[in-house]
Amino acid sequence: MSENSDDENRPWYYERLQDLHHDGWNITSIEDFLSENEDLASERIVYTDFVVELAQELLERTGYLGESVDSRSLELSRTWEEELRDPMNAERVLEEYRQWAREWRPWELELHRGEGLWRAAGYEEEFASILSRFDFLDASSLPSAKIISPILHDPDNYDEIIDSLSTIEQDEKRQRDAVSNAAKLLSEAGFDVEGVEKMPIIDALDWISQLHQLHDLHEDLRLLILEQIAIFDPSLSDHHEKRRVALIEGASTQDLRNFRIQMDAIADNLHQRLARLNDLLNEWRGKGIEFPHGDSIRPEELLEWETNLPEIEETLQLHLTALERWNQITSLWTDVEHSGSQYAGKLEKTEQFIDYVDLLDQQWKQHEIEAMMFIENYEHSGLIMSDWSEEIVRDPRSAVRMLKKKKHLFDQRVDCIEKLSNIDTSFEGQSIVEKRINLLKEIDVDLEILENTSELVENLARRGARHRRMLERDWRSLVADGKADINTNTASFSLLDFENEIAHVQKYGVGSSVPKIGGSFVAGNIHDRLKTRTRQELTLLQASGWEVNNLLQQVEQEPVIVAQKVNSAREAMKGFSSLKRRIARLPWYRDLTLAMEVEQQLKDPTQLNSLAESIPELSKHLANRPSEDESFTLNVWTPSPTRQTLVPVPEHSQKYQTMIPKDAMEDAYEAILEAVEVQDDENEESSDEGDEGNDEHLEAVVPAQDETPVDSENTRIEEQNDAAPNTSIPLAEISKKGDVGQDNLNTNSVEVLDNLVHFLRAIQMDKLADDASKNGMEALKNIRRGLAKHVGIQPRDTRVDRMLRLSLRLLPQNDKNDLLKSKMLANIGDNIKNIQKWMRTRLEHRHSGSSDNFLDDALRLGKALQRIPGPGFPLPIDADIRELPDPDDVIGLEREVTNIISHLNMSTAGGIIA
Structure with a gap:
């Protein structure tokens, strides 16, 4: 009975409300709206159906807002989804969506406005595809999308819409490719660019640009504005040049980077627009369309052309890709150009053209494989063939022909390298052989060098054989004297080992394998004589005022090392007058502490060489410092004159010096050096007597107005x-x-x-x-x-x-x-x-x-x-x-x-x- 009474008390639209509730709608507001005036319930139920359909439509339209929206818009989408569960909010949400879409999704409004026309024309799938492609555009393409939005409602504009949309997508692809290439270069340099390809294009470009150094940024900006923007619009270039000048002082690094992004975007956009127009005109000319002028659009005409831009026709990416590859191959293989010309550029024969290009590409790869196998064979033989990789990539067929033509030279190089490697260079000639081997490995030498190498091999082999015969003769003499062991296998010795063994026997009376016991060594007091002579020479230097106290103490323990230091310092002491003159001319009044240190170093003979080598650095250092005391003058120390004492020089360095034949080049340079x-020496003597105002190093300290100084490093x-x-x-x-x-x-x-x-x-x-x-x-x-x-x-x-x-x-x-x-x-x-x-x-x-x-x-x-x-x-x-x-x-x-x-x-x- 109660159920019947409830049914009687329920309004006549109750079942309709329950259906909406079961469909997931929030019916509280609808129920309140209908119950406000029962007399108008019929009219209001019609309105309710309208707002439900509108809410359902808006849920579908706002379910995915596209790739170009920001995070705030995504939050707004979720808010709309919650509000549209109550259909009574549909009209308000519709108005909010329209206002938002005019800024962020204008193509959806235009497509929705003409959805009926698209359906009437039978373009439902095309309609959905266009909407999806627009939604997947990056935020950077939003201005371009807004330009073509007014024509989206009319399906008659389908071809123009597809062309424009493809152009925008190609622009995005180029930008994505640019981001990927920049990220790859930065990654190779050590920058962390993980995730950059997933970012929006603007964010990715901004992040990439932030990783670049500030070095020469202002100059790059000036050249960018002058070369990339001024040619399109001088007034725009002047405006941005003034902005750049204003950023010179007080601008942060971030401000400069943001400004560079803006200039890059403007320049890239202008050049891309110009390239698209020129490409389009060239494409039309290829189809037989004639224009009043035969040249390309000039940059200063871009804005005028864009205002009067004609309709854009469909392009076929597959055919253009195949045509590009065909042009690349035929530019190198002119013999195949005619056989494929009947397909190139003819859209109705695209399939046959692609098959023909694929055939050429297969031949290209076969030649690449053949060339790589060829150079790999010689790389295994020791030749460095990396220079051929560029030629193989450029034209593998030509590379194969050139490689086969030079095969005899490669074989001779390998043969020469093998012969040089077999030469015994343990005693002498190792540097020459190594340089020649490296030369033969790295450079494509001609026959003259190969013949010269063969002569070098013969000379070295002949000299090595003569050297070994002499060593064998000396060895036999030692055996005859009873000093050497007749059972020693000298054939296994290298020349250096043989020389060392003979020297050891001559010095100690026994072979190197015999233990040294007692004091029976030959010339056992050599070190004592060397110590005495070195000590005498250091005493003379000390008497002249040189700082050699440390060397006098060290000579007692390490006479050989001290003798080497003294020997290397002799040449430096001979040129002391020249070094003194060069040091005195520097502006030491700019760094008094450094002047005192240099004055002490001049007294140490072991420091003269390093001091002479550091003069360029000293000149640069002093030139960049302010004056400390203009009246300061460096008192350059001069050794006291002393009676010359002859220090015996060991004779073995000249007696046993091995003369290595030099080629004509080296003989010439030896003569030049002498x-x-x-x-x-003559110049130094004359400089001591004459005016000292022409020293080159003074020019390094105070550069002339019209002549750039030269670093004497x-x-x-x-x-x-x-x-x-x-x-x-x-x-x-x-x-x-x-x-x-x-x-x-x-x-x-x-x-x-x-x-x-x-x-x-x-x-x-x-x-x-x-x-x-x-x-x-x-x-x-x-x-x-x-x-x-x-x-x-x-x-x-x-x-x-x-x-x-x-x-x-x-x-x-x-x-x-x-x-x-x-x-x-x-x-x-x-x-x-x-x-x-x-x-x-x-x-x-x-x-x-x-x-x-x-x-x-x-x-x-x-x-x-x-x-x-x-x-x-x-x-x-x-x-x-x-x-x-x-x-x-x-x-x-x-x-x-x-x-x-x-x-x-x-x-x-x-x-x-x-």
């Missing part, structure tokens, strides 16, 4: 005193033309300028040459600076540094010597071609082509020679530190010009000119 030592370049034929200006001509009047100076200015331009063009500094031709002598300041900034660079052929330093001294000074010095410049320019040709050949032998710029090639070759030295005597690649004559010393300059020209035209040795 010549420069004599010349340097390394050893001096070899010099030749013999003048090269037909390469110098005769001294008689200098004497004859020494008295040039002012009128002649004006008359000869044109010839001076022509000689200067000729020299600049010879060393390929064409901009400076053009400046001189245009502005005349007014360009001298720029020329001096342009030459000076290339001085002192290393590693680089020291001859180039010497030539540049001489050219600075030969520049016109508006005096009577300008014409003579300009002729010297022209003479140097006439002799540049030989060394330029030599550098190009050396670079090609090291798989590095010439850049057709003399100074750039010199620097590249210096780095290559530092990594892979050439055969024979090593080429000097340090900065030149030789003292050069003053600009007014025409005769001295003429001598130096003669020397440098002789160096630039050295004779051939083993196929190598240096």
Whole structure:
């Protein structure tokens, strides 16, 4: 009875409410809404059905908001989901969603607005696919998505929508690829970039940029704005340049990095937009469309073109990918270009084109495998074939042909390496053999080097055999004297072991395997004599004022070590006057404590070598310090004169010295070294008597205004005193033309300028040459600076540094010597071609082509020679530190010009000119 009464008391819409409740809806608000006015319940139940359908629709639309939303939007989505369980909130949530979607998801609004048209057109799947692709876009693509949102409601725009959406996705892929590549480089450098590929693009780019150093950031920003933005919009470039200037002072690192991100984004966006437009126009031209102009869109026209951008057509990624690979292969294999041209670019034959490209790709990989097996075979034989990897990657078919063509050279290299490895170098020649083996392993040498190597093998083998015969003869003599054991197997000895064994027998009277007992050794008092002589020499040094107390104490316990120290200090003490002069010229008033330490070190003969080597560092240190006491003067200590006492020199070093044959290159450099030592000694003597104001090291402390200082960190370049034929200006001509009047100076200015331009063009500094031709002598300041900034660079052929330093001294000074010095410049320019040709050949032998710029090639070759030295005597690649004559010393300059020209035209040795 109670159930019947309850049924009677229930409203007529009760079952409807229960159905909604069972569907998961919150019906409390609906029930209150219906019960407010029973008379309007019918109308209100219709409204209830509307809001339920609306709530259901909104739950579906807001269930996934896409990849471009932020964390706040995700929280908002969860809030909407909870609120929509009460259908009475549907209209309010709809309005909130629309306001949010206009900013973050405009494509969904437009697609929803035209959903009926899409369904009517039968594009339900396309509709869902487009919505899904838009939702998966990154937040960085939101501006681009907003641009094409107005056309999404109309299915007639399907092709344009797909093209635009594909372009945005390709942009995102390029950005993702850029992030991945940057992350890989940073990871190799030791940075932790884990998880960067899962980040939104903007976050990933920001994080990557934060890992970069602040070094040269402002310069990078300036160049970025000037080169990447100004070409599109000068006003925008000026605006951002002012912002960059404002950040120079007081800006944090984070501010600069944020500014760089903004500039990169703007530049990348502008270039990507320009590239898309140009690619699109080229694609249309390929289809037969003609435009009024045949060139590409210029950057300054980008904004105008984007305003009037025509419709975009569909592109097929598969065909374009295959076409790119086909172009790559046919650019190298021209014989297969014609056979595939009937498919290339024809969209209706895409499948056949892809099959044909796959066939070419398989042939490519077969050649790669063949080439890799070839070089692997020789790598197992000891050759370093890593330089061929680049050629194999570039064109494996060509690489296979070149490898087969050079197979005989590879075989000869392997044979030479094997023969060199079998030579006994225990006594001598080990360095030569190791260098030659390394040369044969690392460099593709020509037949001339291989023939030279064969001669080297024969010479070393012949010398080794002769050496062993001599040792055998000495051994037989020792056996005959009863000192050596006739049963000793000398055939198993290396040459060094054999020498040591004979020396041991001669010294101690027994073989090295016999125990040393008692005092029966031959020459057992050698150490006593060495100790006595060393003590005598140290006593003389002490009498002259040298600090040798420690050595006098050490000689009693370790006479050999002390004798070695004294021997190494003799050469340094011989050059004490030069070292003293160089030390005295430094500005010691800038660091008095260091001056006192150096003054004490000058008294210690064992410290002289290290002190001489540290002069460049001392110069730099003092140049960067403020003055402490301008009146301070360093009192450089000078040893007291003493009667010369001859100290006997052991004769065995000369008597048993083994002469190792050198190639022509090494003989030439030995002659150069001998010549420069004599010349340097003469220069030092003359410097002691004359004015001391021209020291190179003073220039390092107080740099000239127009000439960059040269760090004298390394050893001096070899010099030749013999003048090269037909390469110098005769001294008689200098004497004859020494008295040039002012009128002649004006008359000869044109010839001076022509000689200067000729020299600049010879060393390929064409901009400076053009400046001189245009502005005349007014360009001298720029020329001096342009030459000076290339001085002192290393590693680089020291001859180039010497030539540049001489050219600075030969520049016109508006005096009577300008014409003579300009002729010297022209003479140097006439002799540049030989060394330029030599550098190009050396670079090609090291798989590095010439850049057709003399100074750039010199620097590249210096780095290559530092990594892979050439055969024979090593080429000097340090900065030149030789003292050069003053600009007014025409005769001295003429001598130096003669020397440098002789160096630039050295004779051939083993196929190598240096």
